Amino acid sequence: MTVSGAAGNFSARVSSWRSSLAVSEESLQETVARFSFLFLLIAALGTLVVVLLMVAREAYPVLFSRSGLWGLLITESWEPLSEPAQLGVRHAWISTLAVTTIALSLAVPLGFGIGIFIAEIAPAAIKEALQPCLELLAGIPSVVYGFFGYVTLVPWFETSFEMATGESLLAAGLILAVMIVPFVASTSAEALGAVPGDVKEAALALGVNRCWMTTRVLVRHAAPGMFAAVALGLGRALGETLAVLMLAGNSVALPASPLDRGQPITALIITELGEAGVGSPKQEALFAAALVLMVVIVAVNTLIGRLKRRMLHGRV
Amino acid sequence: MKKLFSILLGMGMLVGMVTNAAAGDQDAAIRAGGSTTLLPIMANCSSEFMEKYQTWDRVDASLSKAATTVFVTGGGSGFGVKSLLSGVIDIGMVSRDLKDKEKKLLGEHQSYLVGKDAVAIAVNTRNPLGARKTGFTPAELASLFSGELKSYQEIDRSLPAKPIVLLSRDSGAGSTEIFQEKIMGEKKFSPKALQLPSQGALLEKLQANNNAVAYISSGLALNSKNLKTFALDNVEPTDANVTKGNYPLARPLLMVVKGAPAPTVRHFVDYALSSCQKIVAGHGYVPARSVN
Numbered sequence: 001m002t003v004s005g006a007a008g009n010f011s012a013r014v015s016s017w018r019s020s021l022a023v024s025e026e027s028l029q030e031t032v033a034r035f036s037f038l039f040l041l042i043a044a045l046g047t048l049v050v051v052l053l054m055v056a057r058e059a060y061p062v063l064f065s066r067s068g069l070w071g072l073l074i075t076e077s078w079e080p081l082s083e084p085a086q087l088g089v090r091h092a093w094i095s096t097l098a099v100t101t102i103a104l105s106l107a108v109p110l111g112f113g114i115g116i117f118i119a120e121i122a123p124a125a126i127k128e129a130l131q132p133c134l135e136l137l138a139g140i141p142s143v144v145y146g147f148f149g150y151v152t153l154v155p156w157f158e159t160s161f162e163m164a165t166g167e168s169l170l171a172a173g174l175i176l177a178v179m180i181v182p183f184v185a186s187t188s189a190e191a192l193g194a195v196p197g198d199v200k201e202a203a204l205a206l207g208v209n210r211c212w213m214t215t216r217v218l219v220r221h222a223a224p225g226m227f228a229a230v231a232l233g234l235g236r237a238l239g240e241t242l243a244v245l246m247l248a249g250n251s252v253a254l255p256a257s258p259l260d261r262g263q264p265i266t267a268l269i270i271t272e273l274g275e276a277g278v279g280s281p282k283q284e285a286l287f288a289a290a291l292v293l294m295v296v297i298v299a300v301n302t303l304i305g306r307l308k309r310r311m312l313h314g315r316v
Numbered sequence: 317m318k319k320l321f322s323i324l325l326g327m328g329m330l331v332g333m334v335t336n337a338a339a340g341d342q343d344a345a346i347r348a349g350g351s352t353t354l355l356p357i358m359a360n361c362s363s364e365f366m367e368k369y370q371t372w373d374r375v376d377a378s379l380s381k382a383a384t385t386v387f388v389t390g391g392g393s394g395f396g397v398k399s400l401l402s403g404v405i406d407i408g409m410v411s412r413d414l415k416d417k418e419k420k421l422l423g424e425h426q427s428y429l430v431g432k433d434a435v436a437i438a439v440n441t442r443n444p445l446g447a448r449k450t451g452f453t454p455a456e457l458a459s460l461f462s463g464e465l466k467s468y469q470e471i472d473r474s475l476p477a478k479p480i481v482l483l484s485r486d487s488g489a490g491s492t493e494i495f496q497e498k499i500m501g502e503k504k505f506s507p508k509a510l511q512l513p514s515q516g517a518l519l520e521k522l523q524a525n526n527n528a529v530a531y532i533s534s535g536l537a538l539n540s541k542n543l544k545t546f547a548l549d550n551v552e553p554t555d556a557n558v559t560k561g562n563y564p565l566a567r568p569l570l571m572v573v574k575g576a577p578a579p580t581v582r583h584f585v586d587y588a589l590s591s592c593q594k595i596v597a598g599h600g601y602v603p604a605r606s607v608n
Contacts, residue, residue, distance in 0.1 A: 077507065078507075079504060079507075080487050081487050081496060081504070081505070082504055091507075155524075158525075164478060164479040164480075164481045164525075164527040165481045165510065165525050165527060165528065167510060245513070249510050250510055250511040250512070250513075251507060251508050251509060251510055251511065252507045252511070253506075253507035253508045254507075261508065261510065263511075270513075271486045271511055271513060272486065272487065272488070274391050274392055274394075274395050274488065276488075
């Protein structure tokens with residue numbers, strides 16, 4: 001009896017204390033929330049800055065060594081065992097460029113097509129089935145895609161193109177395209193779906209057909225979001241490691257055609273870093289290669305962000 | 317399954333380092349790492365050891381009651397020595413002779429011969445080269461792996477004009493180093509060679525590709541029904557030839573310990589050099605006992 005009475009007394013006291021503090025409590029909550037989110041933002045941005053600085057610090061000696069940035073990117077090949085060691089990464093960035101170009105040129109049109117289909121054409125039932133499928137596809141680990149390509153694409157290339165061995169930039173690019181289609185498709189479908197209904201209706205009221213409305217009105221309206229879709233796909237393509245390691249052939253020769261073998265930057269780093277001595281020129285060259293990749297990704301993202309902002313402002 | 321197990325062990329090693337450091341219990345766990353050639357042997361050996369003696373006091377009554385834990389991870393021979401120097405691991409697994417520079421850096425150290433591995437030149441049995449040739453000279457191999465010979469026709473006129481696909485390990489692997497040193501000499505590996513990240517991946521690729529030529533652990537090559545090995549200077553890469561030291565492309569499989577080994581490390585090394593020798597043989601390598 002006494003216990004429950006005391007408990008009731010206590011809860012009454014707490015509730016009166018709460019109501020008296022209600023106003024200041026809310027503002028306190030707000031302040032706490034504001035600061036914690038600010039802190040999280042700083043932490044996230046700080047991580048990016050710290051990573052960039054660390055990579056730059058490790059890469060720094062190479063950039064100002066005997067052959068410099070020019071040697072690293074253009075003139076030298078990758079021969080870590082020769083004397084003196086040649087540590088150029090031209091084969092790697094050319095491979096990365098080739099694989100990414102192949103992947104994007106296939107995945108972007110296909111992804112946009114799927115996006116338009118989901119947002120505009122598909123009946124609700126198909127739409128509801130398709131979107132989770134895309135999300136599932138986007139969530140499959142890259143090693144699974146890599147293995148899938150290794151057991152299907154590689155033997156297929158060998159038999160149908162009479163290649164001595166099926167690993168090639170094209171094989172890596174194809175699998176990479178399959179990997180990024182879900183990203184491009186679902187992001188662009190979202191962007192298209194977010195276009196206000198009255199914009200569509202206004203266009204249709206002017207008597208244009210559905211095709212015209214989709215390509216000239218909808219896509220234009222959703223362009224910033226579709227750009228974001230491409231950026232997402234590009235980021236994944238540039239950074240993808242395991243699938244390209246398994247499929248590109250991992251050869252250090254300079255690739256001359258999509259059917260040649262190559263070694264994208266990520267594959268170069270994962271192949272060589274484990275054996276590179278701490279502080280050795282080889283390790284520095286690998287960090288320099290990583291820096292190149294990071295700078296490219298940051299630059300591309302900035303550019304796409306700019307374009308997106310310009311488009312948003314241009315319309316308003 | 318074994319691969320998966322060793323990967324788990326590798327991850328466990330990282331976790332183990334953190335938890336052990338936190339508990340301040342440095343003696344309980346042994347960490348071994350390095351050569352991917354030694355990895356399957358050591359992974360099996362360590363799990364056998366852990367199953368046999370659950371706790372250290374069962375190995376030796378004077379040791380603690382902590383559970384026997386041996387973490388084994390891959391990374392390559394170079395990684396093994398590097399991690400040994402930085403103190404991340406207790407036993408470096410190295411599948412080549414230690415270099416003078418490494419010996420100097422290590423200072424006082426012990427290296428134990430677990431077994432020997434021969435690097436064999438092999439093709440898969442569907443490769444027509446296997447029927448034409450029985451062996452190579454080092455000079456022939458050097459021109460083959462440097463990419464001077466581009467098609468099978470250039471090796472032998474009766475062979476088809478198919479391009480030769482060279483398979484290699486990455487530049488840091490023990491087998492690459494020994495091949496460079498004893499065969500290639502001044503020549504460089506062909507940049508067109510496919511670099512595979514492990515001996516297992518190399519074996520898989522070689523078995524699957526009819527145009528490929530590779531240098532691969534003789535244990536793996538001789539145990540595979542799908543591969544044909546070649547003699548080097550008329551010496552076949554058989555266990556007997558490796559044991560006698562006749563086959564030139566052989567390398568030692570070493571466990572290296574920096575400084576004087578701790579009691580736990582010494583017990584595990586003893587176990588590896590006795591009971592685990594059958595595992596060494598089981599993987600197709602030449603155990604140290606018959607080597608000596």
